[in-house]
Amino acid sequence: MENVDYIIVGDGYAGLFFAHQLIKNKKSFVLFSEGKKSASQVSAGIINPVVLKKFTTFWKAQEQIDFLKNALGEIESYTGKNYLIEDPIHRVFHDENEQNLWLKKSKNEDLQYFLNDDFKHLEIVNNPFNTGKVNQSARLDVNNFFADLFTYFAHHSHLIKEKFDYSQLNTIESIYKNISYKNILFCEGMGVKDNPFFSDIAVIPNKGHHIKVRLSKPIPENITIKKKHFLFPTHNGLFFYGGTYDREQLHHHIDDSAVEQLVKGLSEVYPYDFEVAEVNFGFRPTVKDRRPIIGRHHQNKNLYVFNGLGARGILNGCYFSRSLFEFIENDIPLDEEIDLKRFM
Template sequence: MKNIDYIIVGDGYAALFFAHQLILNNKSFVVFSEQKKSASQISAGIINPVVLKKFTTFWKAQEQINFLKKSLKEIETYTGESYFIDSPIYRIFHDENEQKLWLKKSENEELKYFLDKNFDHLNIVKNDFLTGKVNQSARLDVKGFFSGILSFLEANGNLVKEKLIYSEIDTSSSTYKDFHFKNILFCEGMGVKENPFFSHIEVNPNKGHHIRVKLSESIPQNITIKKKHFLFPLENGLHFYGGTYDREQIHHEIDDSAVDQLQKGLSEFYPYDFDIKETHFGFRPTVKDRRPIIGRHPKYRNLFVFNGLGARGILNGCYFSKSLFDYIENNIPLHEEISIDRFHKKDA
């Protein structure tokens, strides 16, 4: 029987950023990975402090950006790789009203460090009303991040490449097969619906598609372009364009309507030929109040959940992994806006 501090179930952003907290604090752990492509692993990797539909920001945006940069530097010390891509977002304005709204919002105390007041004109793409640059925006090298960290975990004996069987968890003795654990953390995204301990939590699937395209005319390579969706270069001569949001069509197949939406969206500002080479989709775990769900099982006190990261999986996963670690290890209460207890209060 092997004694460990943590079993982590899942291998998306929540799981790996929490694993990072354990590495920093010299905790023993294993990560159970089914070796499937999670929603995290096919995500765009956009690091963005601004809601680009209405030009607003969100709770703790600056703190999350700062903490992510610090965490990625720490991760670089043991994987030997940097996954931070300095590729700022340029939002194409639809009309003059959007320009004026952007400038007005840039005076806002919360937004003045994010919304650049100097507009730009981009080559190749259609941007008749210019573009606004989102300061402090960037991208994560998603493929490199997952490959690098999972390889590190495997090399150090922290990775178990199999599905965890819930029925084999013995809660009375805190054992699972050959492991004696102090805590189990479930970071399963929409897979939580199959979890008998946390299937009740209020996460809903939001299906997102993206396409990978071959462009006939090259665009600036060091930026991310956004109109309806995001366009940026990948390492193999393709470009990523996406992703869509769909709460209705949640079957496990490609939706032609989503692909059509993406094709039309790209054609709006890219006036040249392009070929769709790949189509991908995943299911983001979302919550009505747009806050993660983090906390302890009401009966089994060493079972925990970290879920509901939504479309901001990188920022939420990174920042709130520290909150969860401090909650478990140091008895520091979770903020009521992210705690699973906010749902229990409703039931009371």
């Protein structure tokens, strides 16, 4: 019988950032990964403190940015790599009204450190009204982040590459197959709907597509361009463009209408030829109040859930992993805004 402090079920941002808390605090664990690419693993990896439709910010934005940078430094200490790509977002303005709104909002106390009031004109892409730079924005090197952490987990016997079987879980004796555990954490994204302990949590699937394209003319380097969607360089000479938001078409295959939307959007900002090389999609677990869902099962007191990270999975997953760890280990109450209890 193997004894561990934690079983983690799920291999997206929630699971990996919580695993980092366990490594940092010298707790033993195993993480179950089915080997399918989660929504996190096909995400853009955008780190952004601003809602770019309305030029507003969100709850704990600065704290989350600061905490993420610190955590990525800690992760670098055992993987040997830093996954922060400090290519800031340049938001392409639609018209002068957006320019004026940006300038007005940049004077607000909660936005003055994020909205840069020095507008830039970019070469190659269409931006007749210039662009505004989002200070402190960046990207995560998604591919290497997941690949390296899975390699590290496998090397240290933390990774179990199989689907978690709920029927094999003995919650009375806290045993799963041949593993005795103190706590078990479910962070399965939309997979939670098949979980008999937390299937009723209030997450709503939001399907997102993105395309990877070959551009006939390279765009400016070391930035991320945003108009309708995000455009930036990725691996193998390809560029990422996406992603869409869809709460209606929830089948598990590519929507042609979403691809058309992306091709049209890219054509508006990039006036040269391009070729679509790849199409991906995933299901973000979103919540009506835009807060994660974190908490303890009402009956089985060593079963926990960490879900509902939405489109800000990196920031939410990193920052609130500590809140959950402190709640489990030190009985420090969760913020009411993220506590599972708010739906009861």
